[in-house]
């Protein structure tokens with residue numbers, strides 16, 4: 453059996469960027485992709501030509517096409533696949549788990565079937581006793597891969613896993629890790645900000661200005677806090693990296709696929725055209741339906757998320773959605 457400090461499962465832009473960051477810290481890191489031909493290309497090029505062509509792999513980053521070998525090489529697993537395949541990947545991983553395996557993920561989203569948190573999915577698949585952890589915060593893959601200064605939050609069900617994973621990820625020169633004890637808040641922040649970012653993109657695509665964008669971020673934060681508190685998260689979490697931090701990042705910078713998706717829709721593209729142009733995962737598309745389901749189940753009012761949902765799933769015109777928000781009953785802040 454080969455030994456590694458950590459195995460990263462999922463070689464899209466973010467899985468690759470995190471694997472580079474871990475390997476740059478000097479840790480032997482395995483990066484697994486479900487597509488053997490992608491593994492061959494990554495190994496030959498020593499970079500991810502498709503997503504991150506300028507970030508060369510450190511020597512301590514190794515590619516792995518065999519899931520069993522990737523899972524058994526390290527007790528630390530970091531899953532970085534889109535949320536709609538998260539459960540499926542966990543089911544594939546399960547038979548290969550070591551008795552001491554610990555599972556973290558940097559996926560941002562909810563379970564598409566139920567709207568549940570990915571923690572619940574993980575507990576259902578691998579049982580309630582395995583140490584679990586989540587990484588969430590304002591982290592564009594490209595900047596992280598280039599070693600530009602970045603900060604993130606980490607929460608875990610297990611104090612040792614939290615500390616040891618933070619030690620692996622943290623880099624004094626470029627990657628700052630904040631420990632947080634709110635697993636629920638970190639997961640929700642990562643999912644709901646995707647929906648608000650689509651809303652911010654829609655507003656900009658319609659030609660609205662900085663006032664509208666900032667109002668969406670501010671009221672989007674309130675919606676996130678409301679849902680979070682209803683699900684047992686701590687309100688303060690949403691003033692941190694996985695809340696306000698990630699909302700500002702994704703709502704204001706065109707590196708965000710969710711924001712670009714909203715921009716294209718606001719400028720008149722169809723969902724299919726906008727999605728095809730981006731050519732990568734746009735988590736907020738599914739998250740809008742999941743958040744709609746979750747908010748309904750918990751009786752939480754989320755007017756911005758609701759309007760985004762109606763534009764994406766009920767064919768509502770984006771301008772009408774904006775008017776629906778502006779014409780709501782006036783209320784105290």
Ligand SMILES: NC(=O)c1ccc[n+]([C@@H]2O[C@H](COP(=O)([O-])OP(=O)(O)OC[C@H]3O[C@@H](n4cnc5c(N)ncnc54)[C@H](O)[C@@H]3O)[C@@H](O)[C@H]2O)c1
Nearest residue numbers: 463464465466467486533534537559560591592593732733
């Ligand atoms: N890219 C970023 O900047 C960034 C930052 C923070 C969080 N995230 C989150 O990370 C997750 C992954 O996003 P990404 O940006 O890397 O996506 P991506 O679109 O760049 O790549 C998706 C990758 O997922 C993998 N994949 C797809 N289906 C799979 C399957 N059935 N089994 C195994 N692997 C499969 C493939 O390697 C594919 O390349 C998302 O939840 C996203 O929100 C991304």
Ligand SMILES: O=P(O)(O)OC[C@H](O)CO
Nearest residue numbers: 589590591592708709710
């Ligand atoms: O490109 P996006 O919109 O999926 O955002 C990427 C990250 O989640 C930013 O933190």
